[in-house]
Structures are given as structure tokens and as C-alpha cells.
Amino acid sequence: MLNISVTRNDHPKQKPADEGVLGFGRLFTDHMFLMDYEEGRGWHDARIVPYGCFDIDPAAMVLHYGQAIFEGMKCYRRADGGLQLFRPADNLARMSRSAKRMCMPELDEETALEGLRQLIRLDADWVPHRDGTSLYIRPTMISMDVGLGVHASKKYRFFVILSPVGAYYKEGLKPVSIYVEDEFVRAVRGGVGFTKCAGNYAASILAGDVAEKKGFSQVLWLDGVEQRYVEEVGSMNMMFAYGDRIVTPRLNGSILPGITRDSVLKLAVKLGYKAEEARLDVHEIFADAKAGRLTEAFGTGTAAVISPVGVLAMKDEKVTLGDGGIGPIAQRLYDTLTGIQYGRLPDEFGWILPL
Numbered sequence: 001m002l003n004i005s006v007t008r009n010d011h012p013k014q015k016p017a018d019e020g021v022l023g024f025g026r027l028f029t030d031h032m033f034l035m036d037y038e039e040g041r042g043w044h045d046a047r048i049v050p051y052g053c054f055d056i057d058p059a060a061m062v063l064h065y066g067q068a069i070f071e072g073m074k075c076y077r078r079a080d081g082g083l084q085l086f087r088p089a090d091n092l093a094r095m096s097r098s099a100k101r102m103c104m105p106e107l108d109e110e111t112a113l114e115g116l117r118q119l120i121r122l123d124a125d126w127v128p129h130r131d132g133t134s135l136y137i138r139p140t141m142i143s144m145d146v147g148l149g150v151h152a153s154k155k156y157r158f159f160v161i162l163s164p165v166g167a168y169y170k171e172g173l174k175p176v177s178i179y180v181e182d183e184f185v186r187a188v189r190g191g192v193g194f195t196k197c198a199g200n201y202a203a204s205i206l207a208g209d210v211a212e213k214k215g216f217s218q219v220l221w222l223d224g225v226e227q228r229y230v231e232e233v234g235s236m237n238m239m240f241a242y243g244d245r246i247v248t249p250r251l252n253g254s255i256l257p258g259i260t261r262d263s264v265l266k267l268a269v270k271l272g273y274k275a276e277e278a279r280l281d282v283h284e285i286f287a288d289a290k291a292g293r294l295t296e297a298f299g300t301g302t303a304a305v306i307s308p309v310g311v312l313a314m315k316d317e318k319v320t321l322g323d324g325g326i327g328p329i330a331q332r333l334y335d336t337l338t339g340i341q342y343g344r345l346p347d348e349f350g351w352i353l354p355l
């Protein structure tokens with residue numbers, strides 16, 4: 001593991017006075033963690049420095065060819081004031097898998113984890129206290145080589161920034177309305193859909209924008225070949241409940257293998273539900289919702305936590321799921337998952353890393 005140097009910020013910012021209006025990713029703490037990579041030298045210069053801009057050459061490859069990947073995780077404050085992380089090593093391992101596909105270097109996961117732990121300890125006062133809030137952690141890796149030839153960069157920067165957050169959706173735990181995207185696609189077979197690369201999110205912005213103007217919170221992506229099978233909602237994986245059976249799209253290379261998705265599947269079984277991964281035909285989903293067989297739908301994600309879906313719309317069709325409110329399964333999974341994350345419930349799966 002690399003040695004990590006620390007330069008303290010002499011001009012700390014004012015912390016938010018009202019934790020009720022944090023929103024998502026609008027404020028950043030006083031420090032950040034950086035380390036650099038160069039072919040032949042590996043990762044080096046692990047350092048915590050005051051949060052701020054860094055110089056980037058206009059010809060840096062990330063700005064032109066988009067080798068950029070990121071992760072999202074959270075640090076939670078327990079009732080006794082202690083801080084804890086949820087499955088951070090799994091996020092960093094996923095980042096290394098994203099890196100491999102994007103022809104970027106594998107992360108030095110040990111140094112990255114230690115770096116972010118030291119960073120959070122230094123900025124611990126920024127972890128909010130209010131129910132439902134947390135400190136969002138955004139590890140990111142970008143290519144830094146200067147030049148316009150299209151090939152893998154030989155230099156990279158890894159950085160971690162921290163943001164005190166509330167709910168991702170303005171609705172909070174209230175159900176969101178989702179539009180099923182039938183024109184654009186997010187990912188295709190053999191592509192980069194399973195990675196957390198910036199381009200996947202860039203590709204989703206137009207459809208999200210159109211949906212928002214129609215009054216929806218997000219779009220539900222269908223597969224890129226037949227535009228028929230349910231994939232994910234860019235900011236979360238999707239789950240559908242049929243009575244006590246919970247079904248989610250099977251990982252097929254174009255869906256993000258969500259850490260929250262995996263945790264919810266495991267928790268669901270523990271709580272006595274059946275949990276299945278399958279290929280889900282969107283027309284069947286609509287038919288099942290209309291016939292009352294599909295009783296709940298909800299998204300899962302680090303930022304979104306568990307987000308109930310009240311309405312699904314596709315072209316001119318609209319279905320309400322359950323009674324349009326938060327369903328009992330989503331509520332129970334939310335209470336259990338956040339119970340573990342905030343230290344109110346025992347961590348039977350070994351997911352928690354105390355700070």
C-alpha cells in the first residue's frame with residue numbers, strides 16, 4: 001500500500017446549517033484524495049489535499065475520448081455518532097472491472113480504500129446527522145495523457161470527493177414516475193453497459209431530459225437490440241414484486257451490477273421472499289400491472305437507496321403499480337437495508353466497515 005501524505009485545508013468552508021435541504025451532490029467537503037498512475041511506474045503520489053480545481057491540459061485524452069469511470073458509495077452516521085461504510089471494497093473491485101473494459105489500469109484498491117477512509121476521518125464533521133442523510137463518496141478515474149491519437153492513455157488520475165447528501169429524488173421515499181424509453185438505447189451487447197463509465201450517463205441525459213419535461217423522474221431503459229426487455233434506470237436497478245416473488249433483470253453485460261441490487265436480492269431471501277433474476281419483457285410487465293399480478297416496482301441504487309415506482313408509462317400507456325404508494329415489500333426492504341447501513345440492525349452479511 002502506498003504512503004498517503006496529508007495537506008490540511010487552512011480555509012475550511014461553512015457547513016450547511018440546514019441538513020433538510022442538502023439535495024444530492026451540490027456541496028463538497030474541505031479535502032479530496034488523489035493518486036496518479038503512469039505506465040511503468042504504477043500508482044504513486046497518494047495524497048489528501050484541500051478540495052479544489054486541478055490543472056488539466058485541454059488535450060488531455062479524457063476530454064476527447066472519454067476514458068472516465070466512477071463509483072458511488074456512502075458513509076453513514078450511526079445513532080452513537082460513529083461512522084460506517086457499506087461494502088466499500090465491492091465498489092472498488094467493480095471500479096477495477098470497469099477499468100479493465102475501458103482499457104484503464106486496475107485500481108490500487110488497498111490504497112484507494114485507505115485513502116478514502118483517511119479522507120472521511122479528516123472531514124468527519126461533514127457527515128450529516130439527520131435521518132436519511134449521508135456522506136456520498138465519489139471515486140473517479142480519468143485519463144490524463146496529452147494527445148489526440150485514439151489509443152489507451154499511459155497516465156491516469158484517481159480522485160475521491162465527498163458530498164453530504166439527502167435523498168437523490170426530490171420525491172424522497174415517495175414513489176417516482178418512470179417513462180419507458182422506446183426510442184433511444186443506453187447500451188448494447190458487447191458494449192460498456194456493465195461499467196460505470198461516464199459515457200453511459202452522458203448517453204442517458206437527452207432521454208432523461210425529455211422524460212422530465214413530460215413530468216417523469218427518470219427513464220427505464222430497454223435492451224438495445226429488440227427494445228423489448230427491461231434493463232435498468234440509469235441511476236438504479238429495477239425490481240418487480242409479484243406477491244412475495246421479487247424479480248429483477250438478469251445481468252447480461254449491458255446492465256450495471258449494482259451493489260445495492262445484490263444486497264437487496266440477498267436481504268429479500270433472508271426476509272422470506274423469493275428472489276429471481278430473469279429476462280423481463282416490458283409488455284408482460286404492463287399486462288401484469290394492469291391485471292394486478294404485478295404488485296410493486298422499485299429501484300435500487302446507492303444514491304436512490306430503494307425508490308418505489310408508482311407509475312410506469314410507455315408511449316400512450318400508463319400503469320399504476322399497487323395503489324401508487326410505497327408498497328409493503330419496498331418499505332420492508334428499505335427499513336432493513338437502511339437499518340443495517342445506519343447501524344440500527346445487526347450486520348449479518350459482513351457488509352459494514354466501521355471507520
Ligand code: COI
Nearest residue numbers: 072073235301302303304
Ligand atoms: C449511485 O447510485 O451512486 C450512482 O452513481 C447513480 C447516479 C447518481 C449517477
